[in-house]
Amino acid sequence: MRDRIRDITSKFKAKCDYIEVRIEEMAETAIRFSGKELETVSTKAEFGGCVRCLVNGSWGFCSFNDVERIEEFAEMAVAQARLLGQGKTILAEVSPVEDDVNLLLKKDPRGVLLDEKVSLMKGYNDLINGYSKEVTSSIVIYFDRYHTIWFGNSEGTNIVQEKMDIAGVCSAICAEGDKTRSQRIAFGSSDDYSCAEGIEEKVKEACQNTILQLRAPKVKGGRYTVIADPALTGVFIHEAFGHLSEGDNVYENKKLQELMTIGAEYGSEKLNVYDTGLQMGRRGYLKYDDEGVPTEKTYLIKEGRLVGRLHSRETAGAMGEKPTGNARAMNYHFAPICRMRNTCIEQGDVTLDEMIKDIDLGVYAIDTTGGETQHELFTFGAGRGYMIRNGKIAEMVRDVTLSGNVFATLKNIDAIGNDQALFDGPGGCGKGGQWPLPVSHEGPHIRIRDVIIGGE
Amino acid sequence: MLDDVIEKAQAYGADQCEVFLQEVVTSGVRFQDSRLKSVDSVQSRGLAVRVLADGRLGFATASDMGKVREIVKAAVDSAWESEKIGISFPSSPRAANGLKIEDEEVRELQLDPMAQHADRAIRRINEYDPAILAFGGIGKGDLLIRIVNTSGFDFEYRKTLLAATVGGQLVDGTNILYCYREAAGTTASINFDELTDRVIADFEISRVNVDIEGGPKSVVFTPRAAVALFDVLKLGVNGRNVEKETSPIRDKMGEKILSERLTVIEDGLLEEAVGSAPFDDEGTVLEKKTVVDHGVLKSFAVDLRTAPKLDLPPSGNGFRFDRFTGAQSYESPPSPQSTNWLLSPGEQSYEEIVAGIEDGVVVDLMMGLFTGNLLSGDFSANLMLAYKINKGKVVGRVKNAMVSGNFYDIFRDNVIAVSRQTERVTAGSTTNVFPYLCARNVMIST
Numbered sequence: 001m002r003d004r005i006r007d008i009t010s011k012f013k014a015k016c017d018y019i020e021v022r023i024e025e026m027a028e029t030a031i032r033f034s035g036k037e038l039e040t041v042s043t044k045a046e047f048g049g050c051v052r053c054l055v056n057g058s059w060g061f062c063s064f065n066d067v068e069r070i071e072e073f074a075e076m077a078v079a080q081a082r083l084l085g086q087g088k089t090i091l092a093e094v095s096p097v098e099d100d101v102n103l104l105l106k107k108d109p110r111g112v113l114l115d116e117k118v119s120l121m122k123g124y125n126d127l128i129n130g131y132s133k134e135v136t137s138s139i140v141i142y143f144d145r146y147h148t149i150w151f152g153n154s155e156g157t158n159i160v161q162e163k164m165d166i167a168g169v170c171s172a173i174c175a176e177g178d179k180t181r182s183q184r185i186a187f188g189s190s191d192d193y194s195c196a197e198g199i200e201e202k203v204k205e206a207c208q209n210t211i212l213q214l215r216a217p218k219v220k221g222g223r224y225t226v227i228a229d230p231a232l233t234g235v236f237i238h239e240a241f242g243h244l245s246e247g248d249n250v251y252e253n254k255k256l257q258e259l260m261t262i263g264a265e266y267g268s269e270k271l272n273v274y275d276t277g278l279q280m281g282r283r284g285y286l287k288y289d290d291e292g293v294p295t296e297k298t299y300l301i302k303e304g305r306l307v308g309r310l311h312s313r314e315t316a317g318a319m320g321e322k323p324t325g326n327a328r329a330m331n332y333h334f335a336p337i338c339r340m341r342n343t344c345i346e347q348g349d350v351t352l353d354e355m356i357k358d359i360d361l362g363v364y365a366i367d368t369t370g371g372e373t374q375h376e377l378f379t380f381g382a383g384r385g386y387m388i389r390n391g392k393i394a395e396m397v398r399d400v401t402l403s404g405n406v407f408a409t410l411k412n413i414d415a416i417g418n419d420q421a422l423f424d425g426p427g428g429c430g431k432g433g434q435w436p437l438p439v440s441h442e443g444p445h446i447r448i449r450d451v452i453i454g455g456e
Numbered sequence: 457m458l459d460d461v462i463e464k465a466q467a468y469g470a471d472q473c474e475v476f477l478q479e480v481v482t483s484g485v486r487f488q489d490s491r492l493k494s495v496d497s498v499q500s501r502g503l504a505v506r507v508l509a510d511g512r513l514g515f516a517t518a519s520d521m522g523k524v525r526e527i528v529k530a531a532v533d534s535a536w537e538s539e540k541i542g543i544s545f546p547s548s549p550r551a552a553n554g555l556k557i558e559d560e561e562v563r564e565l566q567l568d569p570m571a572q573h574a575d576r577a578i579r580r581i582n583e584y585d586p587a588i589l590a591f592g593g594i595g596k597g598d599l600l601i602r603i604v605n606t607s608g609f610d611f612e613y614r615k616t617l618l619a620a621t622v623g624g625q626l627v628d629g630t631n632i633l634y635c636y637r638e639a640a641g642t643t644a645s646i647n648f649d650e651l652t653d654r655v656i657a658d659f660e661i662s663r664v665n666v667d668i669e670g671g672p673k674s675v676v677f678t679p680r681a682a683v684a685l686f687d688v689l690k691l692g693v694n695g696r697n698v699e700k701e702t703s704p705i706r707d708k709m710g711e712k713i714l715s716e717r718l719t720v721i722e723d724g725l726l727e728e729a730v731g732s733a734p735f736d737d738e739g740t741v742l743e744k745k746t747v748v749d750h751g752v753l754k755s756f757a758v759d760l761r762t763a764p765k766l767d768l769p770p771s772g773n774g775f776r777f778d779r780f781t782g783a784q785s786y787e788s789p790p791s792p793q794s795t796n797w798l799l800s801p802g803e804q805s806y807e808e809i810v811a812g813i814e815d816g817v818v819v820d821l822m823m824g825l826f827t828g829n830l831l832s833g834d835f836s837a838n839l840m841l842a843y844k845i846n847k848g849k850v851v852g853r854v855k856n857a858m859v860s861g862n863f864y865d866i867f868r869d870n871v872i873a874v875s876r877q878t879e880r881v882t883a884g885s886t887t888n889v890f891p892y893l894c895a896r897n898v899m900i901s902t
Contacts, residue, residue, distance in 0.1 A: 025520070035700040038537065038538050040515055040538075041514070041537045041538060042515040042517070042534060043515075043517075043527060043531070045518040045520045045527055046502075046518070046520060047519055059493060059495070059496075060496075061494055061495070061497070062496075063496075063498045064500070065499065065500055065501045065520075065521075066499065066501070073499075080483075080494075080495035080567065081495065083495055083568065083571060084492045084495060114533070114534070118537050136702070137700045175702045175704075177704075178704035178705075178833075178864070179704070179832060180704055182829075221860060221899055222670065222901055223902075248488075252488070252489035252491065253627070255587070255628075259627065259630060333498060333500065368827075370824075370826060371827060372823045372826075372838075373823070374634055374840050376632050377823065377855065378823075378838070379837065379838035380824065381824065381827025381828065381836075398834075399828065399829060399834045399860075401824060401827055401828060401837070401858070403824075403838040403857075405855075407630040430780065435780040435781055452858055452902065453836075453901065454858030454899070455860055455901060
């Protein structure tokens with residue numbers, strides 16, 4: 001396959017400014033329990049590829065399953081790029097890489113029989129359905145995936161990367177009359193089946209929290225001082241700032257560039273934010289992105305000021321900045337675009353107790369149901385919350401969804417915890433129709449003033 | 457080749473087998489920052505195998521045709537892990553006569569004219585205001601679905617698709633305005649100029665930001681906002697949620713769940729709709745049926761698997777939709793999914809409805825709806841694009857605010873008007889025809 005890719009890129013090199021080929025093989029095993037029933041055990045075998053080429057600043061992209069006809073598709077991609085190309089694009093320079101990235105697994109899911117995987121998940125599912133009469137249903141999902149990705153381009157890069165991705169979720173559901181509540185525990189890893197094992201206590205905790213949610217009142221809408229737990233902090237910074245940092249938002253947008261000049265103040269001196277692909281074993285781990293660029297730890301904010309952004313070679317080239325290895329594609333059906341890996345607020349020195357003690361009325365928001373962003377506006381959901389009253393954690397509340405504006409909310413972070421933690425689950429990030437791309441969420445507890453919470 | 461799959465499955469011990477083949481060819485142009493940036497094309501082909509062995513269901517998928525033998529074996533092996541369920545694959549469907557979901561004009565549409573439409577949209581937006589950066593895309597698709605099973609079913613259909621997005625982004629200081637419109641259908645009937653006109657009209661009314669005080673207000677949900685909220689009802693009537701007893705309306709059949717002003721028809725045969733097809737992804741024929749009649753719940757959406765559990769006939773709602781993107785995909789096992797929904801229009805015009813509101817909000821685009829507890833109907837969303845109504849007039853854009861409530865409370869007890877205008881809104885793999893809906897006492901938080 002490496003030679004085939006080399007042949008294609010050399011053959012078409014003269015017909016365009018740049019060409020790359022990516023071929024992907026993927027095998028998946030998935031298990032889904034719903035209620036007491038084992039709903040699906042499935043196997044997937046994917047094989048396909050894509051060619052992307054650049055002519056005078058415009059891209060032609062062609063994806064396909066019939067890998068035998070790759071040359072024909074390369075012709076198509078070149079013709080497509082030629083159709084538009086009128087300008088000039090500079091790809092940031094990177095040194096060509098030849099590499100073989102092999103899996104280095106702790107516990108390999110391939111060494112575990114399907115029977116054993118099913119019975120592990122059945123154990124959790126039975127635990128939920130037998131927890132108490134209030135817990136009426138469940139969803140337990142498990143998957144493991146193996147990818148081999150061959151990548152080569154007209155500049156001499158030729159890489160084979162093996163990747164493994166395992167994740168799942170155990171959700172407890174309580175339905176009582178017209179009330180339905182659910183809480184979950186998620187797991188995920190890129191090198192270890194053990195992440196799925198021995199989580200019984202956490203599953204029980206999810207059951208207990210679901211029951212408590214049945215009785216919890218809806219949060220009252222308004223502006224609050226909010227403490228986000230590490231899982232929610234991870235999603236918060238992903239939505240609030242990660243997406244805005246993606247180079248494709250700004251590289252040809254002068255006005256947005258003015259707002260996002262390097263050195264611009266976004267938070268207090270205590271605020272440091274980075275995105276990293278270097279954490280081996282996490283779902284956001286990545287050695288090379290889908291342009292063959294090595295990933296790195298990229299600081300986005302240092303001491304409150306903008307210091308970097310997440311680039312593809314095109315966006316870095318246009319802005320005269322360094323590529324950061326953030327060009328990622330969901331799979332061979334898609335072209336790579338600027339994406340995050342694990343975006344994190346670096347931990348500070350405040351304890352949770354210190355954060356809570358001087359809040360008269362606030363919300364302690366825990367875990368996450370995801371988030372969404374559109375430029376400066378963002379929103380993110382907590383799994384559950386507690387009111388904070390007179391410096392103490394008080395009653396549990398439900399339906400805690402928070403909103404902010406990047407130009408105000410980051411400056412309103414006034415305490416950063418000393419308890420950074422990382423979370424992996426089965427979901428992922430969505431952008432440009434590519435969803436769910438594996439990312440990790442990490443952060444410490446943080447306190448944010450003046451956050452809008454929707455509610456009664 | 458599909459017969460070969462079935463033979464292999466039987467050789468491995470399957471009593472029944474079904475093969476679902478999907479072939480998709482798409483192409484399109486994409487523009488951003490007021491510039492045509494790429495031409496993309498996709499040729500994809502994959503198949504899904506379901507087997508029944510001793511009444512147990514197994515499932516596997518492949519785009520790797522070299523692995524078909526392994527996949528069939530995997531499907532049979534996975535069946536032995538599963539529990540017994542009493543289903544069988546359907547035999548022949550009645551053909552849906554005259555269903556128009558194919559258009560030669562779409563098939564013949566070349567990339568050049570698509571690029572010209574895109575160029576024209578960019579030019580028109582820039583003529584309106586050169587500071588706006590236009591973005592969007594125009595794309596077409598050609599789909600083939602074929603299902604073969606051991607009950608003698610062997611049918612296929614083709615569908616063409618044309619879709620367009622036109623939008624713009626305006627940055628003014630730290631205020632960013634982002635407006636877009638989408639259109640999609642199975643025929644070449646998209647009016648690109650009209651789409652661009654609507655984007656320009658959105659900009660025209662969104663330029664001024666106005667303050668608003670939080671509290672319960674009369675809210676007009678535009679058709680696309682209403683379609684997004686009616687995902688709650690789609691989850692509520694989903695046979696799987698009914699069967700697992702997690703749907704809040706699981707035992708409300710024949711009861712009033714929405715305002716008597718609201719009637720929801722599901723039409724899997726709606727002309728030119730992206731969700732229309734002669735049969736669902738399990739071979740059950742699609743038809744038109746009432747979901748909610750003047751507020752009263754009339755039907756659930758079931759697939760082959762959930763139908764017997766609820767003692768219902770399969771309703772033509774067994775679809776293979778990707779649970780994240782909502783796109784039809786052979787990679788997902790079938791599950792109950794609603795197709796095209798039509799919400800019946802009311803008497804007043806949108807303009808009359810707005811004119812009758814003293815202090816309210818028009819909600820057009822919401823963000824983060826999916827993070828709420830949608831199954832129970834509880835939602836809380838950021839107002840991505842919304843307008844303040846003051847004394848019967850739309851006076852400007854409202855931002856940094858949230859709308860929240862319970863879907864069932866709002867649309868059962870608080871509907872005060874339904875517009876006579878309706879719009880086609882494509883969401884996921886369905887086309888929905890919805891009016892503007894106005895409800896009172898909807899909470900706005902600021």
